[in-house]
Amino acid sequence: MDFNLTDEQRAIVQTIRDVTQAEFKPRAQRYMDGTFPWENIHRLAELGVLGMAVPEEYGGMGLPVLDTALVLEEIAKGCYVTAMAVLGEVGTQTRIIATYAPEHFKQRLLPAVCSGHAILAICMTEPHAGTDVANYRTNVTISGDRVVLRGVKTLISRVDEAAAFVVFSRIDGRHGREGIGCVLIERGTPGLEVTARYHTMGGENLAEVQFNDCELPLENVVIREDGFRKLLSAFNTQRCLNPSISLGLAEGAFEESVKYLRSRSAFGKPIGDFQGMRWKLAEMYRDIEVGRGMLYRACASADPFPDPYMAALAKMYCNEMSNRVTSEAIQIHGGYGFTDEYPVSRLYRGARYGTLGGGTTETLKDLVGKKIIADFDDVHGFAALGTF
Structure with missing residues (x-):
């Protein structure tokens, strides 16, 4: 193993x-009012980041899921709103189109x-x-x-900026998952x-969208059969990318805490003593x-696409861990951590989204x-690698 x-x-x-x-961290606060981080998006486009999930023949990089997660993790350390904006370009919707x-x-x-x-x-x-x-x-x-598309979707990200919407819907009124x-x-x-429109505590804007008898060509139905399985397969990628943002937020809060413990004094010595x-x-580092x-x-x-159960476990843990670590970072900062003058407040608010999106x-x-x-075997139990 390597x-x-x-x-x-x-x-x-x-x-x-x-x-x-x-660049991103110093201007992160300006996006907390719902302003879309176009400046950061264009900078990342220059670096090729927005094409990570796009195959090379369409101008992208076609990188593995791990590489994409690594990038989102780093962006989230500095700006949650930017990380979420990038998630829309490297996540499920792009992979479904591709x-x-x-x-x-x-x-x-x-290419766009x-x-x-x-x-x-x-x-x-x-x-x-x-x-x-x-x-x-x-x-x-x-x-x-x-x-003809008819219905309502809610809590949708990037509505005001989106050029296209990937909409999961029922086909011809067929019931259940098969429909x-x-x-x-x-x-x-x-x-x-x-x-x-709804403004979130993390800084993003979400919206409700209505499709009032929208007439489209048949070719716009990109998944017609076996849609539920295909959706879940593609969504397992999202269940790795969502927690990569949680991981980055926790790391950002941890780094801020180390800096604070080294610089803040109480009772005549640095509180890190x-x-x-x-x-x-x-404990934060361990988690x-x-x-x-x-x-x-x-x-x-x-x-x-990632293994569904490994992705589920990673998402469960990283989402909850990020809530704990960012909360502890505020405790370390004391009253200052509760103000907008310190990044930990912003990181904490972003972390709270993780357990809600992409599967609670x-x-x-x-x-x-x-x-x-x-799958449990009464005689042999689970394999040592824990892959069920």
């Missing part, structure tokens, strides 16, 4: 860290994703159903070579309307490293628990 990153991966990480610390969309869509959208000129949005959650995909009501009715498919709809389509403070750092190991291993399982912690625990009960 637990080391390659020279190429280390070079990518160092480049992104340099840019994040020098895998399932007609060729002319790939040729038009994917790489250059930062096409932001993509994915539409899944509905007002009455989030994790409960099988009960989505948004529907595509197929009639000859035309289709789920996916349609691609571009900005400006008649009937597409933004009906509500107190055993209780050193124990906090040790971060455990999360890193779980996440990197899940990413490395991708072929082309409760849903993933249930998924893993069912697998454990179904």
Whole structure:
């Protein structure tokens, strides 16, 4: 087993860290009001980051999931809003277009994703159903070579910036999981309307989108059969990229805590000299490293998508760990940590999203628990590598 990153991966990480610390982190506060970080997006496009999930034939880099996670981790240390904006370009929606969309869509959208000129949005959650995909009501009715999209999606990121929306919906009213498919709809389509906006504690803006009898060509239905399985397969990548942001937020808060403990004094000496403070750092570092190991291993399982249960475990742990570590960072900073003058406040607010998006912690625990009960061998137990 080799637990080391390659020279190429280390070079990518160092480049992104340099840019994040020098450019993104100093201006992170300006994006907390919902302003989209276009300046940062264009800078990352120059570096090729936005094309990490795009195949080389469309101008991208076609990098593995692990490389993508490494980059998001570094960006999140400095700016959660930018990391989430990049997630939209390297996550599920881009991979679905690259895998399932007609060729002319790939040729038009994917190079524009790489250059930062096409932001993509994915539409899944509905007002009455989030994790409960099988009960989505948004529907595509197929009639000859035309289709009509009708429904509502909510809590959608990047709505005001998106050039195209990847919408998971029911196909011809078919019930249950078997009826789920996916349609691609571009900005400006008649009937597409933004009906509500929500500002989040992490700084992002989310929105509600209505599809009021949007008429589209049949070719816009990019997944028609076996949509639920294809969705979950692609979404396992998201369940590695979401926790990579959580990991980065925890690392950013940890680094700020080390700096504070070395510079702040109390009772005549640096507070880092107190055993209780050193124990906090040790526990934070331990939790971060455990999360890193779980996440990197899940990413490395991708072929082309990560193992669903390893991804679920990594997401569960990293999301919860990030909440703990960023909260502890605020405690270390005392009253200053509760102010916007110190980055830990911003990092804490971003961390809270992790357990909600891409599959809640409760849903993933249930998924893993069912697998454990179904696969456990009464004689031999589990394999030593713990891969079920």
